[in-house]
Amino acid sequence: MMFSRQQIRHTRLHQIASGRRWMSVRPEERAPETRKKITIQHLLNMKRKHTPIAMLTAYDFPTGRACEAHGVDITLVGDSLAQVCLGYDATTRLTLDEMVHHCRAVARGSKAPFLVADMPFGTYEAGVDDAVRNAVRLVREGGVDAVKIEGGVEVVDTVKRLTTVGIPVMGHIGLMPQRQAIQSGYRVQGKSAAGALSLVDSALALEAAGAFAIVLEAIPHAVGAHITRRLHHAATIGIGAGWETDGQVLVWDDLMGTWGGHKAKFVRRFGDVRGEVERGVHAYVQAVRDRSFPSASESYEMPAEEAERFVGLAGARGDEP
Numbered sequence: 001m002m003f004s005r006q007q008i009r010h011t012r013l014h015q016i017a018s019g020r021r022w023m024s025v026r027p028e029e030r031a032p033e034t035r036k037k038i039t040i041q042h043l044l045n046m047k048r049k050h051t052p053i054a055m056l057t058a059y060d061f062p063t064g065r066a067c068e069a070h071g072v073d074i075t076l077v078g079d080s081l082a083q084v085c086l087g088y089d090a091t092t093r094l095t096l097d098e099m100v101h102h103c104r105a106v107a108r109g110s111k112a113p114f115l116v117a118d119m120p121f122g123t124y125e126a127g128v129d130d131a132v133r134n135a136v137r138l139v140r141e142g143g144v145d146a147v148k149i150e151g152g153v154e155v156v157d158t159v160k161r162l163t164t165v166g167i168p169v170m171g172h173i174g175l176m177p178q179r180q181a182i183q184s185g186y187r188v189q190g191k192s193a194a195g196a197l198s199l200v201d202s203a204l205a206l207e208a209a210g211a212f213a214i215v216l217e218a219i220p221h222a223v224g225a226h227i228t229r230r231l232h233h234a235a236t237i238g239i240g241a242g243w244e245t246d247g248q249v250l251v252w253d254d255l256m257g258t259w260g261g262h263k264a265k266f267v268r269r270f271g272d273v274r275g276e277v278e279r280g281v282h283a284y285v286q287a288v289r290d291r292s293f294p295s296a297s298e299s300y301e302m303p304a305e306e307a308e309r310f311v312g313l314a315g316a317r318g319d320e321p
């Protein structure tokens with residue numbers, strides 16, 4: 001929730017007058033947003049001008065807010081949410097209701113970035129009509145601008161139909177986590193010449209079907225670069241696809257170092273939030289145990305005469321500690 005400067009000043013004066021102070025339940029005090037909404041046209045201009053596109057996952061209000069505040073171009077409510085946020089063992093466990101719930105929180109924080117949600121496993125495979133119904137829920141209830149679906153030529157009809165009804169689609173080829181069982185794990189794709197060519201075919205088919213962007217996951221650098229040069233109407237967003245794609249994406253928890261699970265080769269840790277969390281929780285527990293928390297300045301007092309009356313009144317009713 002945003003306040004104008006005038007509203008902030010007004011609220012402050014009111015609080016000072018009424019003797020109230022800020023509490024953590026109040027929305028953060030902030031100047032009105034200045035970032036302009038990112039559009040598909042903006043993203044394709046970035047591709048044309050070779051300005052790298054920064055995409056990052058977010059799963060809740062504060063992470064969405066961080067994407068908003070620090071210049072992210074595309075916020076992705078990725079289905080990696082299943083693992084890094086909800087503790088499931090695979091992305092295939094995630095339901096549409098769970099995805100919608102998290103999209104709503106992210107959308108409240110991430111306003112300017114183009115907002116994309118993964119269509120969870122099982123919400124677009126059974127038929128094009130079903131895919132439309134489910135994508136509409138993500139847009140209408142989740143508040144996202146576009147959806148992402150995993151797959152190559154086999155999802156082309158779905159991409160066409162969604163695009164036709166006005167829902168932009170981001171493709172996702174290469175390593176497709178929703179297919180880890182049938183692919184016997186998380187493996188780099190397109191390492192053979194034939195495999196690489198089939199990735200190029202998938203990318204071209206997705207572009208022709210109307211996809212505005214395509215995630216390229218865990219493929220050789222040369223294949224990522226080739227596909228990026230071949231596509232003129234769709235931006236490529238790499239994750240483990242080398243340095244010559246139109247943009248990059250990483251999972252929030254990998255980037256921040258909050259994820260303690262497997263670290264793929266393409267992950268770079270840009271922060272050590274896990275270390276901070278460990279220090280903070282440990283210090284808190286320690287301070288509670290040794291009674292150094294809370295201090296007098298973190299506690300409330302009664303006026304001395306009220307304290308005296310209280311002791312007297314409590315004693316009179318036999319209310320002795």
Ligand SMILES: Nc1nc(=O)c2c([nH]1)NC[C@@H]1CN(c3ccc(C(=O)N[C@@H](CCC(=O)O)C(=O)O)cc3)CN21
Pocket residue numbers: 079080083084091175177186187188218251253254259262263264265266
């Ligand atoms: N924390 C996290 N980061 C992700 O990027 C991510 C998730 N979770 N969950 C959903 C999917 C799963 N992803 C994964 C998971 C494992 C590998 C992986 O182990 N890759 C191997 C490739 C080994 C090879 O074939 O040579 C690696 O070591 O990089 C890659 C992507 C990407 N997504």
Ligand SMILES: CC(C)C(=O)C(=O)O
Pocket residue numbers: 057076077078079080081118215239249250251
């Ligand atoms: C890793 C990204 C591309 C993703 O699909 C996810 O977060 O689920």
